[in-house]
Amino acid sequence: MNNYSFITMSENNIISIDSVIENLISIHPLLSKTFTRSIRHKTNLNPGSLYVLGVLTHYEKLSMSEIGCKLAMPKPHVTNQVDKLIVENMVERFFDPADRRIINIRITPKGIEDFNDIKQSISEEMRHKLELLDNETLEKLSVASLQVKEILMTIDMDRTKTSGTCCKSE
């Protein structure tokens, strides 16, 4: 029985992983299209810049490489997107006192404010859709999306290839 329960456990696990991936793959284009489109129409920022801004709201500071890692974005592209955000005073660079090669980025108060405005604006359409859901469904979606978000954020989608090494252990 021990053995048996172990096997089913493991089986379940595999099934679980596949179904998770299945779900995530389905979720992705739905979100991708909604937000990307809105971003294009309602802001001057590239989708990429906005992702950078977004990830910076979750961390006090990130180095250029870490940003690229969190978003699996090539380093040269990170440079470009951060440059744009700096022009807009939404983020700022500062050297790492311990290692002067490292350039850290943090979001500015203006960045936080702007990001909130942008979020409001790009999510207008989706808000209208969500308003049509009944309370129970909405609540379910709220809890479920929070869980997905939190779990995914603990997973580093790192890549070691594109341009030098990427995320190290957190």
Next chain:
Amino acid sequence: MNNYSFITMSENNIISIDSVIENLISIHPLLSKTFTRSIRHKTNLNPGSLYVLGVLTHYEKLSMSEIGCKLAMPKPHVTNQVDKLIVENMVERFFDPADRRIINIRITPKGIEDFNDIKQSISEEMRHKLELLDNETLEKLSVASLQVKEILMTIDMDRTKTSGTCCKSE
């Protein structure tokens, strides 16, 4: 008390919608990057073609416009992506007997098979990450992602602008 409870209800609702959007916006780049990168490296298909293929696994048939609607993809782009899938024998066109302007697309058995292979392959990295999660977390993610997926799929991310009208009522 009735009134009060109504107000809090409504407040909660607004808070819920905002937090849902917040979560979805956070989830999006995480998935986007993971899958997009893998798609690029492990298949010959564009990400776009794969999204089309994916959405076709969920519906028996879809017209060109409906595909564009489900994915919020401009119609000319849908044409391109479907063309590529047809060359690979992964989907097929057939006229709608009731209205010969409409071209319906359905996935072929080969398409289903290939899509499964591709899914396996593009999700390898993510599978390794997910394997590191403990069972409880994985189970939570499985349930939560399923809920998010199912709810989002009931919401049409339609757009009426790009190229003529889009999704009509389901």
Next chain:
DNA sequence: ATAAATAGTTATACTTTTGTAACCATTTTT
């Protein structure tokens, strides 16, 4: 029957993102 609307394609210009390699500055290794 004619005009207007709809579904889809073609063509084209454009933006965003990716991939690669060369390069500088700094740190680590030896």
Next chain:
DNA sequence: AAAAATGGTTACAAAAGTATAACTATTTAT
């Protein structure tokens, strides 16, 4: 001190996706 590794930038080529308009074929409305 010299060599190797690391973090970041620059520059350029290529892929993917977006926007728009013009066009054909079919259907619907008048």
